[in-house]
Amino acid sequence: MTEQDHYTVMDLTPAASDAEIKRRYRALMREVHPDANMRDPDATRKAARVNRAFETLGNPEKRRAYDVTLRARAAVATGVRARGQRAADGTYGSWVVEPGWEDVVAAQVPPKRPAHVHYPPPTIQPEEIEVDVADLRAGARVRRTITVTNTCDCTLRGDVSTSEPWLWGPIGTFEVPPGGSVTFDVEVVARKVQFPGLSRALFVTKGWAGVVPVKITGYEPKRQRPSYTTDMPYVRQRRQKWAKYR
Secondary structure (H helix, E strand, O other): OOOOOHHHHHHOOOOOOOHHHHHHHHHHHHHHHHHOOOOOHHHHHHHHHHHHHHHHHHHHHHHOOOOOOHHHHHHHHHHHHHHHHHHHHHHHHHHOOOOOOHHHHHHHHOOOOOOOOOOOOOOOOOOOOEEEEEHHHOOOOEEEEEEEEEEOOEEEEEEEEEOOOOEEOOOOEEEOOOOOOOEEEEEHHHHOOOOOOEEEEEEOOOEEEEEEEEEEOOOOOOOOOOOOOOOHHHHHHHHHHOOOOO
């Protein structure tokens, strides 16, 4: 149900003064009051409409809010009529009959907004983390700190994660304000390290990605014992020696 226009109900303009609104209200109520129109079945409804209109227009605060609502509705209606007028004028229909209408329509499409480029790009310190095996033998966990600095004039938002289960660190989202920095603590868990001991901390945002490699150093793989064959000199001599005792 559409809302009634209070000014139309009271036969007034939005420029009417408060005194004019009161005078008009009294005059209308004398005309439409149910006691004065007992034979009119719509008298009660008409009086209710006038009372509702005066309740809004007779209150200065409610009237100001109502006037703002009316102006907003008028602006919306003007925009709708303008779009309808363009369609009625055949602006869009005229493009179709032109040769190469696809190019004509494409020319009316606004250009795509270029993707934001972080400049200068964010920085990460340190660029690489190395943890010696001796440190892992001395303690169950070895902690290091990573600092991400946003040198761009935008807010840096993204995700952070680690690639291996033995590298414990932040997992989730992060946000760095323009010109700000944020630090992350990562820990290498000695009992979970799997060699060759290579992992990384990943920082992924829209338009930028950063990686901090984490490497375990000082590790020497065990040497495998050589496999002996029967044609080797050492094995052949031992076989000849034990053959004497058989």
